[in-house]
Amino acid sequence: MNTITFDLALTSSGWARWRDxxxxxxxxxxxxxxxxxxxxxxxxxxxxxxxADLVVLEGYSxxxxxxxxxxxxxxxGTVRHWLHAGGLRWVEIPPACRCRYATxxxxxxxxxxxxxxxxxxxxxxxxxxxxxxLWLLHMTLDATGTPLVKVPxxxxxxxxxxxLKYQPKLGxxx
Numbered sequence: 001m002n003t004i005t006f007d008l009a010l011t012s013s014g015w016a017r018w019r020d021x022x023x024x025x026x027x028x029x030x031x032x033x034x035x036x037x038x039x040x041x042x043x044x045x046x047x048x049x050x051x052a053d054l055v056v057l058e059g060y061s062x063x064x065x066x067x068x069x070x071x072x073x074x075x076x077g078t079v080r081h082w083l084h085a086g087g088l089r090w091v092e093i094p095p096a097c098r099c100r101y102a103t104x105x106x107x108x109x110x111x112x113x114x115x116x117x118x119x120x121x122x123x124x125x126x127x128x129x130x131x132x133x134l135w136l137l138h139m140t141l142d143a144t145g146t147p148l149v150k151v152p153x154x155x156x157x158x159x160x161x162x163x164l165k166y167q168p169k170l171g172x173x174x
Contacts, residue, residue: 001144004048005056005136007129010037010075014129015048016137023137023148025130038075045079054164055083055090056140058098058132093136093162100158101142101151102135120149140164 007014009030016025028044030037049055060076083090096106102116110128117123117131121138125131141148143159 001053001146002051003054003056003137003140003144004052005058005133005140006045006079007058007132007136008072008076008079009129010041010072012127012129013041013045014127014131014133016130016133017048017052018137018141019051025134025137027127027129038078041075042078042082046082049083049088053089054140055088056136057090057092058136059092059094061095091162091164093139097158097161098132098135098139101139101155104152104155106158120151 002017002019004015004017004019011030013028013030014025015028016023028041028048030041032040057076057079060072080090099108099113100106102108102113102120105112108116110132113135114123114126114128114131117134121134123131123134138147138149138151139159139162142151142156143162143164
């Protein structure tokens with residue numbers, strides 16, 4: 001299954017893709033401000049999603065504060081609406097589940113998740129955004145029966161909280 005995952009943010013969104021049994025990953029850098037930035041990032045997301053059977057988004061982080069909450073909500077809503085309107089299959093994984101799968105702790109720090117990616121996934125980078133997207137991808141592949149890495153069973157309990165059977169309901173009036 002061709003799958004792409006996103007750790008959505010307005011300055012640097014991480015993505016990871018499993019396509020034709022090949023792994024790739026990177027970041028999308030937000031440029032400008034306001035809706036111009038949202039539009040530019042969305043164009044990159046649209047390009048990356050092309051050909052995907054499943055899109056996985058990290059859920060909202062409720063630790064955000066101030067104006068960031070509104071901006072992240074607008075950005076996340078824009079992507080979710082675009083996926084829904086396009087009839088694309090997408091699901092959401094809560095940040096605590098990603099943390100638990102990566103480290104065994106649902107409240108793990110960004111640094112601990114990155115360190116786990118370096119150790120368990122042989123990730124050679126230093127981007128928290130890429131590391132998060134890679135963990136989302138590995139979780140999804142594990143949940144669909146095609147794991148690329150072995151994680152402890154205690155970490156795998158995070159898989160029980162994700163539903164990969166989501167199908168968009170098109171033609172529903174808002």
